[in-house]
Amino acid sequence: MLYNVAQLLKAPVGSDQRQSIEGAIDLHDPDATVVAPVTGEVRFQRTNQGILATGTADTTVRLQCVRCLEDFEQPLHVEFSEMFLPTIEVLSGRPMPPVSEEQGFPIDARHHLDLTEMLRQQIILNLPDQPLCREDCAGICPVCGNNRNLNPCNCEVQEDQRWAALTHLALDDMPSEN
Numbered sequence: 001m002l003y004n005v006a007q008l009l010k011a012p013v014g015s016d017q018r019q020s021i022e023g024a025i026d027l028h029d030p031d032a033t034v035v036a037p038v039t040g041e042v043r044f045q046r047t048n049q050g051i052l053a054t055g056t057a058d059t060t061v062r063l064q065c066v067r068c069l070e071d072f073e074q075p076l077h078v079e080f081s082e083m084f085l086p087t088i089e090v091l092s093g094r095p096m097p098p099v100s101e102e103q104g105f106p107i108d109a110r111h112h113l114d115l116t117e118m119l120r121q122q123i124i125l126n127l128p129d130q131p132l133c134r135e136d137c138a139g140i141c142p143v144c145g146n147n148r149n150l151n152p153c154n155c156e157v158q159e160d161q162r163w164a165a166l167t168h169l170a171l172d173d174m175p176s177e178n
């Protein structure tokens with residue numbers, strides 16, 4: 001997802017440019033896979049230091065449900081506003097000081113701004129902590145191991161009273177915030 005921003009870097013502060021986003025992203029994450037193109041809109045705005053990229057993107061990720069352990073696909077929407085800084089001064093061709101992570105993302109020596117790494121990070125930040133294939137996923141039966149979404153079983157799930165007592169004890173032992 002490369003954009004040539006040489007012209008925009010030469011333009012006065014405040015100049016902007018709108019572009020569409022379309023591309024593939026590999027999350028490098030064993031627990032989540034992007035299974036659809038990443039599409040969206042971005043506005044590049046010239047600032048004093050570089051280019052501010054603001055926009056939205058949508059895709060679909062495949063995750064594993066924490067309750068039934070089945071894979072499922074979930075749409076994902078991200079909103080971003082991130083700085084991109086030149087590594088080469090556009091008019092003189094002189095190298096600029098290296099870009100640190102806190103400052104933003106680097107624009108390469110040929111004035112190509114790449115949204116891929118930024119969007120990869122945004123997608124990972126927006127993944128659910130506890131992925132559920134659906135709100136009311138019935139999960140796996142603790143007695144027979146059956147996936148109760150596919151066929152309900154008639155197992156009697158009885159809470160062991162000794163464990164229940166321990167759970168309450170543990171909760172009471174938690175330090176209070178106040």
Ligand SMILES: [Zn+2]
Pocket residue numbers: 065066067068069070132133134137138139
């Ligand atoms: Zn599930």
Ligand SMILES: [Zn+2]
Pocket residue numbers: 141142143144145146153154155
């Ligand atoms: Zn069962």
